[in-house]
Structure formats: structure tokens, C-alpha cells
Amino acid sequence: MQEEILQLVKNNQVVVLSGETGCGKTTQVPQFVMEQEVEAGRGSACHVVCTQPRRISAISVAQRVAQERGESLGHSVGYQIRLEAVKCRSRGSVMYCTTGIVLQMLQGDPLLSSVSHLVLDEIHERDTQSDFLIAITKDLLPKRPDLKLILMSATLNAEKFSEYYGGCPMIHIPGFTFPVTEYYLEDILDTIRFEFPPPKGKEPIWAQRRNKSSSEIISIISSQEASGAISRGAAYELRKPHSEELCPQLIVSLLRHICRQPPGAVLVFVPGWGDISTLNKLMDEDSFLRGQRLLVIPLHSLMPTANQREVFDHPPSGVRKVVLATNIAETSITIDDIVYVIDSGYIKMTNFDKSSNLSTLASEWVTKANAHQRRGRAGRVQAGVCYHLFTRIREQNLAEYPLPEILRTRLEEIVLNVKILKLGRALPFLQKLMQSPDEEVLKISIKLLEAINALDDDENLTPLGFHLARLPIDPLTGRMLLMSAFFSCVDPILTVAAVLSFKEPFVVPLGKEKLVDQVKARFAGNTYSDHLMYVRVFDSWREACDNRDNSFCYKNFLSTSVLQQIKRMRDQFFGLLKDHKFVAPEVRSGSDIEINLNSGNVAVVRAVIASGLYPNVACLKRTGKSSSKRPKIMRTADHNRVLFHPKCVNDKMQAFESPWMVFREKLKMSSVFLFDATNVPNYPLLLFGQRLEYVAAEGAIDVDGFVKIRCTEQVANVIRKLRKELDAVLEYKISHPDVSRWDQHSKEGKLLNAIVDLLSKEKIDPNQQYHPRYDVADDDDDEEMHEEYPSYT
Numbered sequence: 001m002q003e004e005i006l007q008l009v010k011n012n013q014v015v016v017l018s019g020e021t022g023c024g025k026t027t028q029v030p031q032f033v034m035e036q037e038v039e040a041g042r043g044s045a046c047h048v049v050c051t052q053p054r055r056i057s058a059i060s061v062a063q064r065v066a067q068e069r070g071e072s073l074g075h076s077v078g079y080q081i082r083l084e085a086v087k088c089r090s091r092g093s094v095m096y097c098t099t100g101i102v103l104q105m106l107q108g109d110p111l112l113s114s115v116s117h118l119v120l121d122e123i124h125e126r127d128t129q130s131d132f133l134i135a136i137t138k139d140l141l142p143k144r145p146d147l148k149l150i151l152m153s154a155t156l157n158a159e160k161f162s163e164y165y166g167g168c169p170m171i172h173i174p175g176f177t178f179p180v181t182e183y184y185l186e187d188i189l190d191t192i193r194f195e196f197p198p199p200k201g202k203e204p205i206w207a208q209r210r211n212k213s214s215s216e217i218i219s220i221i222s223s224q225e226a227s228g229a230i231s232r233g234a235a236y237e238l239r240k241p242h243s244e245e246l247c248p249q250l251i252v253s254l255l256r257h258i259c260r261q262p263p264g265a266v267l268v269f270v271p272g273w274g275d276i277s278t279l280n281k282l283m284d285e286d287s288f289l290r291g292q293r294l295l296v297i298p299l300h301s302l303m304p305t306a307n308q309r310e311v312f313d314h315p316p317s318g319v320r321k322v323v324l325a326t327n328i329a330e331t332s333i334t335i336d337d338i339v340y341v342i343d344s345g346y347i348k349m350t351n352f353d354k355s356s357n358l359s360t361l362a363s364e365w366v367t368k369a370n371a372h373q374r375r376g377r378a379g380r381v382q383a384g385v386c387y388h389l390f391t392r393i394r395e396q397n398l399a400e401y402p403l404p405e406i407l408r409t410r411l412e413e414i415v416l417n418v419k420i421l422k423l424g425r426a427l428p429f430l431q432k433l434m435q436s437p438d439e440e441v442l443k444i445s446i447k448l449l450e451a452i453n454a455l456d457d458d459e460n461l462t463p464l465g466f467h468l469a470r471l472p473i474d475p476l477t478g479r480m481l482l483m484s485a486f487f488s489c490v491d492p493i494l495t496v497a498a499v500l501s502f503k504e505p506f507v508v509p510l511g512k513e514k515l516v517d518q519v520k521a522r523f524a525g526n527t528y529s530d531h532l533m534y535v536r537v538f539d540s541w542r543e544a545c546d547n548r549d550n551s552f553c554y555k556n557f558l559s560t561s562v563l564q565q566i567k568r569m570r571d572q573f574f575g576l577l578k579d580h581k582f583v584a585p586e587v588r589s590g591s592d593i594e595i596n597l598n599s600g601n602v603a604v605v606r607a608v609i610a611s612g613l614y615p616n617v618a619c620l621k622r623t624g625k626s627s628s629k630r631p632k633i634m635r636t637a638d639h640n641r642v643l644f645h646p647k648c649v650n651d652k653m654q655a656f657e658s659p660w661m662v663f664r665e666k667l668k669m670s671s672v673f674l675f676d677a678t679n680v681p682n683y684p685l686l687l688f689g690q691r692l693e694y695v696a697a698e699g700a701i702d703v704d705g706f707v708k709i710r711c712t713e714q715v716a717n718v719i720r721k722l723r724k725e726l727d728a729v730l731e732y733k734i735s736h737p738d739v740s741r742w743d744q745h746s747k748e749g750k751l752l753n754a755i756v757d758l759l760s761k762e763k764i765d766p767n768q769q770y771h772p773r774y775d776v777a778d779d780d781d782d783e784e785m786h787e788e789y790p791s792y793t
Contacts, residue, residue: 017158020376045116050121117148120149123153182385247389248282272348277510280511281511296324343375345388365394452614454468480609488595499566505534604756607688620632643671648676656679658680661677
């Protein structure tokens, strides 16, 4: 097989290689190529780059290959992920990296002249960056006839990729696995005699819709019962309308059954972290499972990389490892001691609803490709068993493959990538992709980029857009970072930007969720802000490190590795501000006083957060008093009922200083939730909103048709004049990057000091705190609420 692969690579510029997960393609093929080049005397011209869709896989595969070669990382094998790398030698080498690293390489080297072989792995996952890179390489190949491209997929849909590259040759690596016995829901119900518990409360609408679509399957089950293919007891359970819902009690019962089987690790696939937490709680409460020697390990993409590595370790003799995982364990990583797999049949998927301009996150049926991958996790070291918690009939009705990510996501960052790589107008280029995104979604993304002044009316990068496109973060966070330099509060915003671009530093041990919420509330204090809470956490950790307090992270449920990554990202962002000339070259760190004149001024920091996150603004519906713990209702410009996600610190608050919230993300789950929100007063919205208009009939300033604040026309004119001057200075600074001037002798210094003074003096009467209206099941109130806002005189 090795010779056949190498011959194809030698004779063709593009080769598509497919093989089951675990066949060795990821670890072996790049080595085959490198060794052949070295043996042929071309080692000095060989540099193989192999992309991976996830950080953990780039690291673990590189470690495995180096170990196979009897080397330490950094010789012929290395890896590079964001802010973490063990570089290999420049020639005669293999580098494993995330897809984003190659996109960054293209900014500085559009021809990838340092790469001899580009291996795009796990392309069947169809993530946005991989699809984007595939389209770029198709245009790149004619310009680099010496570049070899190897596309590797874990499934047998290689024909699509071959067709995209003009019918390039394909090869399949069979791979060896032990036999895997598969059981389906009807078999499992018979074996363990399980009865579904009655549903709690009213069935959710999404479940009702799904049950209606299952009527045909129920009819077939009745036929199978009549023929004797399904037992009477199993058929009775399968007819229950909630039998196809995710049932953690069923998984616990199945784990009891597995614990009576021969030794072997268990891998349980569930949709999300909440399901992992629920399942772990039920396992703790089960007297039989408590009596077993089980090592339960959660595996989720939000966990620190260091914690994720624990799943690869073999447990002591007599201990059974149980991994509770999301789809992160489907591909990319191989846990080599798994014998039993429980496939819940569900996966969490993000989608974008163009009609409501809203991202959604919901559990969906897996596809046949997902189920096949999950089955393949068993049988790596011995004969395995896979339990599918859906019927054989349901499997026949599953979709073949997941929908590519680029068809179900927003496109702002992709548009900026198209522009910074000088690939032309967004629509014509994106139509070159294997499956081009919806034009309406593209228009929505372009409209946002125009609204934040990243693109002009002709879809060209503005000076601001140029800076945002070169920052490795989303455009709203990037704008916040640039504004922090302008308003001299860099240190706290470096932290905010790093957390928003990576993940929050809290570790949530299974069963300790409420304790973590209490720690968050303690750090947040009276800031009414997730963002300022993150700043306090990082500053406290930095102080603890200075004082050598080694117990700080443990006591506060914090991940040392995530905080260290946040620190590295802060350093990277600070370096980028210097590179873009928004920070003077002599400034040595993001915490230097020269760029933090206002970092201690919470009003200014809030305003800069708002400047970045706008137009993500929500308004609390107000009542005369605070009361229950029920969810608080907010509204945004396009949604009338929005709630804080329970993980937000503001979800636990009973009253606020202002009705306005700026937020990172709005996501539809069981309800429409806001994530990472900060309570802000009026002036930040007036200063950083887009369009200001005084409405004399209402005696109020209107900002973009949503934010309305009562004031006199005289006050409105002053604000508009100040805003005009601010916009002019900002436009000049973005076009001519330079450090801000704070002296009172310059026009810029006078303006900046006046704005800081204005922000600092904005007060709201503490007796007029804003108590949010609480959610009531039958509350369809759509009343206008702007009249409830405070007035300026």
C-alpha cells in the first residue's frame, strides 16, 4: 500500500486518500512522503504540512509520530497551533498544524513557497476553514506546479473531492480493526428490560414536531412486532412518543449491563456538556455503579487541552474507564483502549437562520457518517461492541452526511479573509467552494461589516477593515482591541479579547456547577458584567502567581493551562497593536502605564467594551420591583424575548444600573439566550452607535432605530457635535496609526479628556435602578418600552 500511495503522489499533483479512522493515514502518509523525499536526495526541499481541524489532534498526532520515529518533538516532526508550537526543522520535516495556521501562512506567503507537500486531513468534517482552504488551493495549484496536495478523508465520500479537483485519482486504505457487534434500540430494550420513564411536564414543541414525523416509523414497528422481528415488550416501549428522545436513565441502565461484561473502556457519545453533567450525576446516584471501580472522564471541546489528554491514559488494572464525550471523540483523536461504545444518536449542531438573523444550537439526529464513525471507535484492541440508541428503521432514515459548516454559519470572518488574501469580491470567490453558502447569509455578513465600517459600499476593505482582517479574532472583538489603545485602557481589554477569542478560564467539575457559579458571582461583584468578571479573575491570578499562591486556581475552579493560554494571547494581541503602530515601540508590555491611563476607570472600560460589541445591544424590560428568580426578559432590535444564559453572571442579578446590555453572542437554544453581557449606561451607545437622530415629537435621541434616550434638543446637539469630532479623530487615527495624545494642548487630547470626563460623570440615580421584568409563560406583551429609559436634561 505504501508504494501505491507514493507512486500516486509522485505522478499526480492532487491525490484523494480515504480510510477508516485508525487506519494510520494521519500518522503514516506524511512520514511516507518525507522519507521518500529524503531517500531520493530531495530532503532539503521537503517540508510536509498536515492540517488538523482541532488543536488536540494536531498535538497528539505529532507526539505519536515523533514517538514512532524514536525522536523528541522538534527534530523531523513538530506541531503548531495558536500560540503553542514545537517547531520542526525547516526541511526534511513534517509539521502538524490547525487549518487556521495555514490561512495565516497564506497572508505572508500567498504561494506557500516553503511547503512542498500540503496534506489536508479530516476533510470529511467540512468545517468552514477547511472548505475555504480547499478552494484556495484549487486556485493555487496552477501557480505552484511543484506543490503536491493530498486530501485525506475518514469516510468513503472521496468522489466529491475528486470531482472538485477535476477527477484526480483516489485510493482507499482499508485499515484493520477487530469485529464490532452492533446493537440497536430494539435489541437493547429486550436485553436490559428497560422501561422509559414518563416525560416530565409539558413536552417541548421541538419534541412534538419530531414525534409527529415518527408516525411512519411507529407503523413499521407495529408490523415488525406482528412478524415477530421485535418483541412485544420492546415494541410497547418504542411506541411511547418520547422513546426517541435522549434518555440518560437508559444510558445508566446500559452502563450497568456493560459493567457485567468483560473488561474494556467505555465511550459514551452525548450532544453537549449539560448531557455529560446530567449523566454523571445519575451515575453518582446509582448504587450499583458507585460500587464499581469506574474512572469517569468528561471530554468536551471547552475543556483545557491538558485535561483532554487524560483520556488517552490507560487506567490501573481492575478499573474501567468511562469517557463521556461529545462528537470531539468521533474523529481526529483515537482512544486506543475503547471496547464499548454507546451512541446516543444525537449531536449538537449550530445553524444560522437567515430569516431571523440568529444562530441556533440544538440537538439533532446524527447522520449515517456520524454513526459509522462512532461505531469505529470500538474494536481497536479487541472485538468491540457498539450500542446505538435508535432503531434500525431510524438509521435508514438518517441523512448520509452532515451539512457543511459553511452552509450553517455567519460569514464575516470568511469575507475578511477573502479580502485580506486579495481573492476578489466575496460572492464570486465563495461560489468556487465545493458548496457555496447562501447569498442571503453572505449579504447579512457584508451588511454587518459595512455597519462597523470594515467594508465600504463597494465591498473594499476600509482602513479599519484592513486592521480587523489582519487580527486573528472576530471583527467585533478586534474593533474593541483597537479602541482600547485609542482610549488608553489596553490591559483589561487584552484580557477580554483573549477570553472572547478562546474560552473562559473556569473548569466545571462534574457535580460542582453551582459552586462555580458562586465563584463567578464573587469575582463579578457589582460590575454587572461577565467581561469585567474575566478581568478580575485574570488580575487575581496574576497577583497569585506573583505571590506564589499555588492553590489559587484549585480554590477558584480555574484552569491554569487556560489562564496561561489567555496570557499568551494577551501577549500576541499586544504585539499586534505594536505592529499596527497603535502602541509606541518602546512600550514593553500590555500592562505598562503609558497605555493604561484609564484602565482603572470602569466607565471608560465599559464604554470600550460597548464600542466593540455594538450593535449587539439588548434592553431590559422594566418593572417597578425585583422579585423572583425567574428568567429576566430583554429585547433586541430584532427579537422581543431574549434571556441571559444561565452561565452569565447577570442571570443571577435582581436589579441593574441601566436598562442597556451589550453582549458577545445571541444564540437560540431552548430560548434565545445572550452570552457574555455587560450592563452599560447611555453615553457609550450615543458615542459608538451608528446613526443618531433627534426625534422632536418624542423629545429623544434615536440611535439606529432601537436605542432611544430622552433629552432636550440642546443636549442632543451637543452630543451630535461631540460625536462628529470623535468620528473624525477615529477615522484619522485608523488611517494613520499612531499613539493617542492626552495632553491638554492638542485638539485630540482635549477631545479625549472631555469624553473620559463625560463617561466618568454619567450617573444614574440609585433609587431608580432597573428591575427587569420576569418571564411568564403566557406573557406575549409587545409593548414599547423606550419610554421607561432615563432622561438627560
